[in-house]
Amino acid sequence: MVAFMGPARQRRLTVLFRLILVIPQLFVLLFIGIAALVVVVIGWFGALFMGRLPRFAAEFLPGVVRWQTRVTAYEYLMTDTYPPFSLEHDDAYPVWLTAQPGRLNRWAVFFRFILTFPATLIAGIAQYGAFSIVAFVTCLIVLIMGRMPQTLYETYAAVLRYQARTYGYSLLITSEWPWGLFGDAETPGGAGQLSAYGAFGAPPVYGGAPPAYGAPPAYGAPPAYGAPPAY
Numbered sequence: 001m002v003a004f005m006g007p008a009r010q011r012r013l014t015v016l017f018r019l020i021l022v023i024p025q026l027f028v029l030l031f032i033g034i035a036a037l038v039v040v041v042i043g044w045f046g047a048l049f050m051g052r053l054p055r056f057a058a059e060f061l062p063g064v065v066r067w068q069t070r071v072t073a074y075e076y077l078m079t080d081t082y083p084p085f086s087l088e089h090d091d092a093y094p095v096w097l098t099a100q101p102g103r104l105n106r107w108a109v110f111f112r113f114i115l116t117f118p119a120t121l122i123a124g125i126a127q128y129g130a131f132s133i134v135a136f137v138t139c140l141i142v143l144i145m146g147r148m149p150q151t152l153y154e155t156y157a158a159v160l161r162y163q164a165r166t167y168g169y170s171l172l173i174t175s176e177w178p179w180g181l182f183g184d185a186e187t188p189g190g191a192g193q194l195s196a197y198g199a200f201g202a203p204p205v206y207g208g209a210p211p212a213y214g215a216p217p218a219y220g221a222p223p224a225y226g227a228p229p230a231y
Contacts, residue, residue, distance in 0.1 A: 002069060002161045005094030007153040010080035015142050018077060025071045025083055032087075036064045040171050047109045053101050053172055061171045062099040063087025069097050069164045076135075076156045077142050099168055104175050116170040119178045123166045126159045 014021060043057035053061070063086075070083040073095045084090055089098065108115060138156075142148050148156075165178035 001096070001098050002164045003096045004073070004078065004153075004157050007078075007148045007150055008080065008094070009147050010077065010142060012143050012146060014080055015077060015139065018075065018139075021082070022071065022075045025074070025085075028085060029068060029071060032064055032067065036061060036171065043172055044109065044112070047104050047172055048106055051106055052103050057172075058101040060087070061173050062097075062101070062168075065099065065164055065167045065171065065173065066097040068167065069160060070095050072160055072163065073156075076160065077138060077148055078153060078156055078160070097164060099173050101173050102175070104172060108175060109172060112170065112172065115177065116166070119162075119166045119169060123163050123178075126162060 039057050039060055043053045043061070046052075046054040046057065052058070066089065067083070067087055070093060073079055074081070074083050079094045081094055084093065089096075134155075138148065138152055141152070162178060165174075168174050169176070169178050
């Protein structure tokens with residue numbers, strides 16, 4: 001699930017130097033990406049035998065996609081808030097991503113590289129469009145207006161959402177192929193139907209990785225119905 005706060009005021013100075021400001025993030029992500037490649041190779045063998053990612057991979061890889069998504073949103077001028085150097089979930093950051101790895105089809109795991117290719121191609125074309133003349137025009141608009149127009153924001157949100165879902169599929173975080181460009185059907189908390197480009201405004205608190213990987217959520221002990229209140 002990927003959700004966005006929506007367009008907000010931005011400092012024109014940070015917009016002007018955004019490509020310079022994002023360099024430290026991209027430098028760190030380079031090494032994070034190398035580590036993710038090693039983890040996903042190990043996780044691929046583990047998923048072939050177990051039908052799911054090993055626990056360490058299931059905890060690490062969603063954080064990689066989360067970090068990448070935050071940095072890309074910052075680079076796309078979707079937010080003026082500098083991304084944290086962290087894999088962990090942060091409710092205060094205006095871009096949210098949560099994932100819960102589960103069971104995987106071993107045949108789909110074995111052929112994952114082939115299955116991922118069409119989605120990767122679509123994501124690459126969408127990213128190229130977002131970073132071509134559209135990016136230059138967007139930068140000028142944000143510099144003049146001090147914020148991104150809603151329509152442009154929704155367009156970038158669609159591109160970024162599809163990229164995140166493609167990364168999640170290629171890294172074996174999910175078994176669901178990234179269909180469509182327009183996001184998830186509904187929020188994790190069942191808050192209703194999302195718009196075409198995702199939820200705008202603060203979404204529910206999703207939290208980080210589930211506490212019991214592979215186990216159903218702990219709903220708690222039922223109340224003691226027979227015990228009268230203590231007067």
